[in-house]
Amino acid sequence: MNKQQDYQVRRSQRAKRARIVVTADRVEVVVPLRMPEKQIQQFMRAKQDWIESAKNKVQLHVDNITSFAPQSYQQDAMIPYQGEQYKLDIKASAEKKITITFDRSFTAFVPENDIKTLTAMELSTQIRLALIIWMGQAAVKQAVQTTDKYAPLYQLVSRSITIKTQKSRWGSCGIHNDINLNWLLILAPAEVFEYV
Structure with a gap:
């Protein structure tokens, strides 16, 4: 220095x-x-x-x-998704791990034991991690739909689609048609996702 x-x-x-x-x-x-x-x-x-x-x-x-991004992933926190902000609802569940669903709002089904034993910060961290996994899966689904839509137009077939956490790229395509996308794209509007 x-x-x-x-x-x-x-x-x-x-x-x-x-x-x-x-x-x-x-x-x-x-x-x-x-x-x-x-x-x-x-x-x-x-x-x-x-x-x-x-x-x-x-x-x-x-x-x-x-x-x-919200400071804390707690009840009624606003979660970014596809260019919009959606409320987070937290519900106790008999499941063994946190599961996330989406239907015009996010619902985090949290094991009852976790609600009782975890601190607010620990619970927030666990919900955040579950949301990241869910967003990655949603990004894969959207990437497959988008690729299926545009591949015939450009006469291209992708060999693989990989969703990653990338610091400086939204996406790339290798010489063998391997597509790499940043999972953060799922937070952007659908048009932006399609553009990349």
Whole structure:
């Protein structure tokens, strides 16, 4: 970490020129192996306004993501799904694990024993994890429907569809027609899901 400026320098054999990477927790400059330190400092000074702008955009993005999901998964929490917000209803159940259903609102069927023994925070975490699993399954169903709809139009057949947690991509398609999608797409409107 550079002490005068708040950035890390990473030297790379593959880098042809200097570039800056701004994330929520750091600023990194990737430079060719032989780039002199003085030239790096000049480059960073010249890009200072751009760096500040990028840091602000990243922070805004982080704030938006944080405010999008509920702080706690409790009764009547609003859950994002397909571009809308839906209420969460929590009901005691004889089941051994939490199950989620959706019909114009989310219902979390929680084992009675969990309701009695877990703290509010532990219960919230368990419901959140169950919702993530449910959302991943919903994303698979929607991906299959969307692929079935568009594959004939483009004369393509997907070999596999995989739903993942990805930090920087919404989706990708490999050379063998393997489709990878970010499960967070299920939170977006259906048109956005189809577009990706």
